[in-house]
Amino acid sequence: MKKKTWIALGVISLVIIMISVSVYRQVLAKGPTVKTTEIQQEEISSLLMVPGTVKLQDEQIVYAAPDKGELKELLVDEGQTVKKGAVLAKLQNPQLELEMEQNKIAIESANLKINQIDKKIKQLKDKEKTLSDQVGKEEAKKQLAPELEQLEMEKKLANLDLKQTGLQKDIIIKRQAELEIKSTIDGVVLAAKKPDSASSTGAMADPILHIGKLEGMTASGLLSEYDTLKVSSGQKVIIKSDAIQGQEWQGEITKIAIIPEQSQAGLQSGSQAVQYPVTVKISGDTKTLKPGFQVIMEIETDKKSAMVLPIDAVHDDGDKPYVFIVMDGKAQKQSVKTGITSGEKIEILEGVSKGEKVIVNGPDNLKNGLEVTVK
Template sequence: MKRIIIAVLVVIVTIGAIALVLTNNKKKNAAKTAFIAEGGGAVAVRVANVEKKIVDLDFSSNGTFAPKQELNFLSENAGRVSKIFVDEGDRVSVGQVLARIDAEIINTDRETAEATYQNALRDEARYKSSYATGGVTQQQLDQAKLVTQNAKLRLQASQRKLSDANIKSPINGIINKRYIEVGAFVNTQGTQMFEIVDVSKLKLKVNVNESQVANLKIGDKIEIKSSVFPTEKFNGKITFIAAKADASLNFPIEVEVDNNTKKSLRAGMYGTAVFNFPKQAPSILVPRSSFVGSVSSNQVFVVDQATNTSKLRKVVAGRILGDAVEILEGLNEGESVITSGQINLAEGTPISIVK
């Protein structure tokens, strides 16, 4: 019995839902019919007045700060770490010694290379003397010179390795991470030793759309805001504008930001780039929906006030500013453009304006 009652209730609810959907559809169709009927036999359209407006190009875009320079410092020589002179958070400069690798083996190689080079120099001198008296041939002398040159190159390489035993910072920055300890062994495969970041300047990466990127160029000065430091001012300049849009049809932009003397900003924080432009002269703007087909068609329908008919007008479109389009030629203030119903229009079609 209970199952029968539940089944009856489900059927009643289903019938009620269907009736509700049919009623809503009937109301929508009635509204469409009323819209067409308002035209009184003419095509019902909506219009917008053609007028000059001040174009506001200012906009802002949010992004994330990244360090201007970031380096994962790897070992170049094999050996055991004998000393470490810096720790995480320390500020370092170019050429500063960060750590030292045990140079005993490296120094032995350099001494061997030095001895080999000196011996090659003496042999070359003897060959030159013998060649002057006819004791050796030109080929033997050239071979001795080649041996000396190779020995010199090996000596230079060993001296470079000995110099590299002192691990020096290649950039100015802050030790963000230290990966080694005294006694640790590093190898020539490139053991990670330090992560160094330079936050004296930062990069703010933001995205802009096609209408915004058209007004930007490399070197433009940009105001930067940070919600973490709302009272501090930061300045930046555009250093990169992508030549190609990404998958979302936006253009990546990079703004180089001068960190203040307090070095308040840190990589990974959020920032806002504020793009301010000089005040623009008023321009004729029309809704984007005014165009027949698309903006690229450069055609709109205007209202002929005398005959109350539609007239096809050729125009020259300028900038696309959101839902509005700048008109450079073809329209005058005071005219009216048709913004809906163009699909039913042709030259001279009677129209009825629906408010």
């Protein structure tokens, strides 16, 4: 009895194995299932990808300036909204106060000297009248002329000194006005802090005040000399940030520098690539963007009608680009010549004809001559 049971089990197992092998062969014979598409004529555009940095469109940055004075007090806090002309901070400069006192003394001294000379001139003219009664008008004028000329010369010099001290006073008053730091824009206080002794003299000192208008943002990047020929002011730009996935902003080129950016290191070595700064004004809601964010600026440079395929249909192993076309149930490798890439589309110049079934997103084991099943 046991022997018959074992024989039955063996027969059943053999049948199952044969069925499995048959099914496997049928599946394998069909090959992997693939999705296909056909080449289409569409309007595409070439995109120039330029790395950029988000900046405030309007800002005011104030650094410590020991030559103007030391910070006496900050009158604003971070996050505070300020109006143009508002006093943000006050400086103190004891040396400037001393110069003002010295200037006051110099002005007073010059005025006293002029007054004394005027008195001497008056006395001399009175003397001339008295002398005229004795020796005649012409003789009296002749005798006192040298002394009068000397006094008039001294008065001219004294007036020049007074004018000079007056100019010095104007300069001092202007410097005193600079002791009050005022806002040059309507904006928000982004930073407000007193400098420490290390940062106030260092080459990379932090600003004591940073005012910005958050409503407007710009993005700035660099263009090669070749790329500057493709773009112009007013061109539309799409801006994307890796920090904020799934969101993009519209922009417009507002400025392309006429003179290239140069660094001191590049000037010394003579090997610096020529790059021209470009500025893009960002429109729309920019609340999620922050100054300093790194972005990619997509600038549309060339629009035309072309035969295109999805970019996922084209393969490139470093030799020549190619696609797989389904012919007689098999994948046939076909070399192609490509043009510009526009988003998810790529221009096909040669290699694919209308009506041919091109495999998109094929399996990793896709090879030339492999049997495939089209979805």
